[in-house]
Amino acid sequence: MKAPINMVDPAGEYRALKAEIDEAVARVFSSGRYILGPEGEALEKELAAYSGAKHAIGVNSGTDALHLALVAAGIGAGDEVIVPAFTFFASAEAVSYTGAKPVFVDIDLATFNVDPKSFEKAITPKTKAVIAVHLFGRCASLPEKKNILLIEDCAQSLGAEQEGRRCGSWGAFGCFSFYPTKNLGAVGDAGLITTNDDGYAETLRMLRHHGSRKTYLHERVGWNSRLDELQAAVLRVKLGHLERFNAARQRVADSYRRELKGTKIVLPAEPAGGKHAWHQFTIRSERRDAIREALAAQGIASSIFYPMPLHKQPAYAAANAGVSLAASEEAARTVLSLPIHPLLDDAGVARIAGIVKGAA
Numbered sequence: 001m002k003a004p005i006n007m008v009d010p011a012g013e014y015r016a017l018k019a020e021i022d023e024a025v026a027r028v029f030s031s032g033r034y035i036l037g038p039e040g041e042a043l044e045k046e047l048a049a050y051s052g053a054k055h056a057i058g059v060n061s062g063t064d065a066l067h068l069a070l071v072a073a074g075i076g077a078g079d080e081v082i083v084p085a086f087t088f089f090a091s092a093e094a095v096s097y098t099g100a101k102p103v104f105v106d107i108d109l110a111t112f113n114v115d116p117k118s119f120e121k122a123i124t125p126k127t128k129a130v131i132a133v134h135l136f137g138r139c140a141s142l143p144e145k146k147n148i149l150l151i152e153d154c155a156q157s158l159g160a161e162q163e164g165r166r167c168g169s170w171g172a173f174g175c176f177s178f179y180p181t182k183n184l185g186a187v188g189d190a191g192l193i194t195t196n197d198d199g200y201a202e203t204l205r206m207l208r209h210h211g212s213r214k215t216y217l218h219e220r221v222g223w224n225s226r227l228d229e230l231q232a233a234v235l236r237v238k239l240g241h242l243e244r245f246n247a248a249r250q251r252v253a254d255s256y257r258r259e260l261k262g263t264k265i266v267l268p269a270e271p272a273g274g275k276h277a278w279h280q281f282t283i284r285s286e287r288r289d290a291i292r293e294a295l296a297a298q299g300i301a302s303s304i305f306y307p308m309p310l311h312k313q314p315a316y317a318a319a320n321a322g323v324s325l326a327a328s329e330e331a332a333r334t335v336l337s338l339p340i341h342p343l344l345d346d347a348g349v350a351r352i353a354g355i356v357k358g359a360a
């Protein structure tokens with residue numbers, strides 16, 4: 001049997017950047033500063049510059065990024081926050097942490113992002129914010145609404161652009177995850193929030209550090225959600241290669257598109273007037289399970305992101321009894337994400353596509 005192909009290759013990324021990463025890790029170890037130090041500060045500056053936002057605040061995870069953004073915005077019990085039903089659970093979980101209610105809306109099957117019509121219909125006087133998830137690396141586009149904060153969930157979309165602007169630069173907050181399999185992956189949990197608002201930035205710095213701006217003076221109850229120096233140093237190295245790695249993802253996506261053209265497979269739509277970060281290459285097919293089995297038989301991984309929409313999840317089902325979101329349910333039934341990462345070559349893509357075509 002030919003070599004197996006995984007969904008991602010974080011160890012391969014390390015091997016490709018070993019000298020630089022080892023140097024960065026040694027620098028942190030010998031510095032004696034492990035939390036809130038120069039590496040984190042430098043990463044925040046570099047990511048603010050990269051995304052085009054005024055401020056960037058490192059936190060412990062993408063989930064914390066969403067949670068602390070909501071808290072900084074003053075969202076809590078009695079408020080509603082609109083969330084797509086087809087996303088990773090954390091997009092809604094962060095809302096629940098605050099006591100606010102996640103109100104699930106449907107997606108557009110062509111983009112896998114929030115359907116603007118479903119968004120408009122869900123707005124009530126209690127709606128305080130919408131979490132626009134740039135799912136799979138494609139920017140979500142929503143109409144601006146007075147008094148409704150736009151929170152960009154950029155966990156999957158670092159480097160994606162819309163009308164010449166990088167994600168995380170136009171919402172009230174951009175919330176990033178550096179979970180190891182993301183386009184910019186740490187060697188543990190890590191996240192970051194971008195914002196253009198000086199007040200939010202200051203509040204977020206307090207919230208991530210026990211509500212404190214001055215040592216042992218706690219102005220409010222906060223959290224311990226700091227990005228450590230080791231993660232920051234590794235992320236800084238990888239950030240220097242992100243554009244190259246995202247371009248490699250684009251090449252893999254182009255190859256899949258060429259190889260799978262003219263089949264019954266529904267391919268992900270190209271963004272109009274933007275740049276996709278291709279965190280996932282997600283196809284749709286009635287024969288999704290057969291394709292997945294055929295790939296597995298040849299040692300090729302594939303993933304179902306996501307098999308159950310959030311309004312049907314046990315944690316939210318009771319509160320959403322009777323809610324029907326047809327496109328999200330259809331997506332959960334038919335999606336399949338194929339391997340895509342910067343180190344996947346044309347021969348690998350051709351092999352995967354051949355099996356997909358044979359089973360479709």
Ligand SMILES: Cc1ncc(COP(=O)(O)O)c(C=O)c1O
Nearest residue numbers: 061062063088090091155177179
């Ligand atoms: C869309 C989305 N939102 C939020 C998160 C949460 O990020 P983290 O795992 O860093 O907490 C993830 C990733 O896992 C995600 O894919």
